[in-house]
Amino acid sequence: MKTSKLSYIAKPLLTTLAAGALSLSGTLFAADDYPSKPINYILPFNAGGESDLSARFQQTVFEKHAGVKTVIQYQPGAGGAVAWSQLNSMEGDGYTVMGINIPHTIMQPIVKESGYTTDDLTPIYYFHYTPNAIFVPANSQFQSLPELIDYAKANPGLVTFAGSGSNSANHIGQVSFDKQVGVKTTYVPFSGIGPAMTALMGSQVTAGFNYATSGANAGDKLRMLAVSAEERLAAFPDVPTFKELGIDLVGGAYRGVAVPKSTPEAIRVELSRIIGDINKDPDFVEKMESNGFVLTDIPYQEMEAFIEKNKAENQEVAKLLGLVK
Numbered sequence: 001m002k003t004s005k006l007s008y009i010a011k012p013l014l015t016t017l018a019a020g021a022l023s024l025s026g027t028l029f030a031a032d033d034y035p036s037k038p039i040n041y042i043l044p045f046n047a048g049g050e051s052d053l054s055a056r057f058q059q060t061v062f063e064k065h066a067g068v069k070t071v072i073q074y075q076p077g078a079g080g081a082v083a084w085s086q087l088n089s090m091e092g093d094g095y096t097v098m099g100i101n102i103p104h105t106i107m108q109p110i111v112k113e114s115g116y117t118t119d120d121l122t123p124i125y126y127f128h129y130t131p132n133a134i135f136v137p138a139n140s141q142f143q144s145l146p147e148l149i150d151y152a153k154a155n156p157g158l159v160t161f162a163g164s165g166s167n168s169a170n171h172i173g174q175v176s177f178d179k180q181v182g183v184k185t186t187y188v189p190f191s192g193i194g195p196a197m198t199a200l201m202g203s204q205v206t207a208g209f210n211y212a213t214s215g216a217n218a219g220d221k222l223r224m225l226a227v228s229a230e231e232r233l234a235a236f237p238d239v240p241t242f243k244e245l246g247i248d249l250v251g252g253a254y255r256g257v258a259v260p261k262s263t264p265e266a267i268r269v270e271l272s273r274i275i276g277d278i279n280k281d282p283d284f285v286e287k288m289e290s291n292g293f294v295l296t297d298i299p300y301q302e303m304e305a306f307i308e309k310n311k312a313e314n315q316e317v318a319k320l321l322g323l324v325k
Helices: 005-032 050-066 078-084 104-111 145-154 169-181 193-201 214-221 265-279 282-290 300-320
Strands: 039-043 070-074 096-102 122-137 160-164 186-190 207-211 222-227 252-259 294-299
Touching (some): 050 070, 050 122, 078 096, 096 122, 122 145, 122 193, 169 207, 169 252, 169 300, 193 207, 193 222, 252 294, 265 294, 265 300
Parallel strands (some): 039 096, 160 186, 160 207
Antiparallel strands (some): 122 207, 122 294
């Protein structure tokens, strides 16, 4: 019996269509059935920092909202760049997520070759920011921010600020502060918040441009003079915002969760929903706010606009820091 040319064409075509249908149904099934096993949550920094603390708070309520546990792992190196440069080589099945933050993921590729670009990354939710704050030792002569500013104006360059790394949120805060207030201070970068706070408590520097969360652990060893949030923090109701003091300074380090670029769209959306639900959990909210974090809600559907806005803002900051022309 003769076989027509059409059958030679039709068979491969039908096979291709069938394979595509199976692939599509598999993706839909995976999304419908997702998640069905523990999710690995990789942090690109050492244990003990703000990224770790907030992830640990998420972990306590993760199973309640996702139906599965999350396992936190650490992959530190180069201020997060080591992990971020490897994220897209990991399996995009929804069972690997990674902590991510701004300004690191925007400033690092601006400053130098980091093994990744901002657009290589796929954030699915930014759930909080840690506002900058100015601290002084408890025995400091400065009782308020205006007193520190007056001293800085009379003594250009003499006020030293300890902060976490160069070109970090702390560094950006210090440079922005100097420009707005019209003073010249000296930024002293440390390898992390821990060493910066140790130097500050030991009065090795005049003050610290650190994260407000540091105040939760410092107790009465430090005095917080101002915080860069829109409103006073519940954890520190007696500390004024920079805005209250006439300085338009709001911001810090934004932290969120990203996935490998190969992760299916349906799973990206579902993961974003899970993180959003966690962000509204009363137990989680209480832990975050009592430690000085400010919750944000930037889901996957709003991510592109959020990233583009921050890229533009940080490009201007890079000019301010002299990193680009």
